[in-house]
Amino acid sequence: PKRGYLTPSIPQRYQPCNFPRSPLEAARAKLHVSAVPDTLPCREMEFEDIYAFVESKVLDGNGGCMYISGVPGTGKTATVHEVLRTLEQATEEGMVPSFEFIEINGMKLTEPHQAYVQILKQLTGQKATPEHAGNLLEKRFNRQSAPRQKTVILLVDELDLLWTRKQNVMYNLFDWPTRPHAKLIVLAIANTMDLPERIMMNRVSSRLGLTRMTFQPYTHTQLQQIVLSRIRDIDAFDDDAVQFAARKVAAVSGDARRALDICRRATEIAELQSKDLNQLVDISHVEKAIQEMFSSPKIVAIRECSLQEQLFLRAVVSEFRESGLEEAPFSKILKQHSSICRLEGVQPPTTSEVSAVCCRLGSSRLVLVEGGRNDMHQRVRLNVSQDDVFYALKPKGKM
């Protein structure tokens, strides 16, 4: 078997990273999503639950499964990692027997069966084909007398991507813990709460068991607390600004990453707007950042279209109004287009020019078109609402 003698590495930087100089820079470093804090605020309950589950299994020396779900950005992976960090500290203190921790992520695998290869590599350092690795793992977890074998904790992130038609990868991952001497604890993470019921066969979901945990989206107070805990000792943010960002994000998704990104962007805007390094980020900066992140660029795009493109959009809308349908063939829109051109006093363009206009709008996804192959018969639909087109094309004075 191939063994990894060399550790992959990336080239070293020539210069050290810049050290944050101003409070805004310091805040930005702290607010980065990759800067995971030591303790996660607002997830104490979940932490306790997972910790208790894993600790009891490790202490008893048996295996088990746990399914953790929740929408993106609710701290699932971070909490599990924190649990394992705490457990490692506990083993150093001798409170808990030692264990091995391995981790796979469905998104990082090219193919579900590669999970076996990854697990085997992390367990033994051995490289093998997926099939062979599967056999070796099967043998290992099936061993009758494993005298002083350590408990293995396996974290499976993005579980839904390990789905195959026969579901044998999922089945094995949840079946190995049930073997008498396997000493395997599987923590599976996915986004949807009802994943076991939706995509898994009965024999797979029954092995997964009923130990489940759902991470609720953060409320605005929690988001506020998260942001504040990160910039606790930096004087960079106005309290209202943080609250505003938290409330806006909580209303939409409750995604902590989104809240942190908005705050980071707000620091950048604040920095751009004033030369003063001790500038506080206030509510107007956050407002601007939210505008940037949440607003749809379509209306701006329609306003910036060329005259013929705008006329084409008007022709599409008026054809829809006339036919009462949400879809029209290119030939009919062409007719509308030339009559609108005459009304506006513009020289009506040729068919190839209108077709080029249509294709341009289609490639920027303002309208949805089929390919140019069935030219006159290609069907055109709007990808924006008709009201948006009207709003965008209204003369500026009348707004």
Place this chain on the structure above:
Amino acid sequence: MASGKIGKDSSCYGYSKERIDEIHNTLPCRESQISTLLALFGKPSHAAYSSIFIYGHTASGKSAVITTILQTLQLPHAIVNCVECYTQRLLYEHILNQVGDVIPSPDNNYSCYARCDNMNDFVRLLKNLIEEKELGSRTLFIVLDKAERLRDMDANILPALLRLQELSNCNICVILISEIVLEKFRTGTGFHEPFVLHFPDYSKDEMLEIISHDCPSDYSPSFYISYVNLLMSIFYMVCRDLNELRHLAQLNFPKYIEPILKGEATVENAPKLWRNIQPHLQKALQTIYLREVSSAQWEKYQLENVEGAGSLPNLLSLRSSVELPYYSKYLLIAAYLASYNPTRTDKRFFSKHHGKINKHKLKKTEKISFQLLGPKPFPLERLMAIFYSIVEGKVAPTANIFSQISSLVSLHLVSHVSSDDQLDSAKYKCTVSLDFIRSIARTVNFDVVRYLYDFV
């Protein structure tokens, strides 16, 4: 979208005047297109337009102009026909071979310049090749003939080829040649717009000028032009294809000069020659132009000087009578009747005790001919029912009968309509013409017209 008119004086660009004149002489009536292209190409070291799209009808000199320019001026180029290169790998390897001067042959064991499967490798290899061949800043021309086939390949190929200059960072000009307009190439995500150049059709005078170039040396060009003029008066209405007209002119010329050779007329006696050739050309329009008689047969017939062109072996129309087994003939007739008769009239045609026929009413309501609408699909049961009602004697529904149906399908006389289910509820369509079915019916003494709804 412009076809700029650039004066002849500006079309030198560092090439010798003779070369340019040579191009203009070999390609008559394409002055404006040639000078536009030369202006676009510029000097060899100039950055060319990254892609040029050339379109025009069949035989409007698109490929000829491009090839002649590239070959006469000895510009580095690769010419690829997209019909031949039907996969992307063939396309890339063909271009690389031509640029790298590698010709697959027994000597090099039919190897190509490099194995190239995708656009990424192609761009990388092309860049290496341009450095290797020391083209420097000279423009490399990649000509893709029949470019409409590129649309059927992977979606990334056409957009990537159109901006190959940008992707490879080399001085490359991609020329697409097609018979269809650029609008039909457009896809959902858009692409880098090429320079569009239209090659208009040749006018009648231009055609005469071009065809007069292949005048036989024994006769004067004016004599040949007057002959071609006569030929065009008959063929120009139906055919504007230069290749086809040149072919016809060459094919019928021996017949035209026959009276001269026999001494019955002189070169000057145009009316006599015209009277001689006119019926001949009229006949040629019906036979040779539709390829019912092959060119070789036509020449042979002219040499042998058979009396009356009607005695020619009419091979293709002869093929419309096929020898079939007895029951197959009846099955085919039944299939024809099932395809061209509405189902509700079956009772009237094929059962003995049908109800009263209101002929008056029928004539008024039915206007559309079923013969014009094409064959309708019918289920197998209906075919068998009609078959049993028209066939003489008792026929057992053996495997033999059913295998004859499937062999009619494999002969393309009947076609399968719903291909999803072969056994259950199979539907068929009859795909033969009325003349064919009448000749078949005549051999079994069956009056098929009496049973056709359209003719009753």
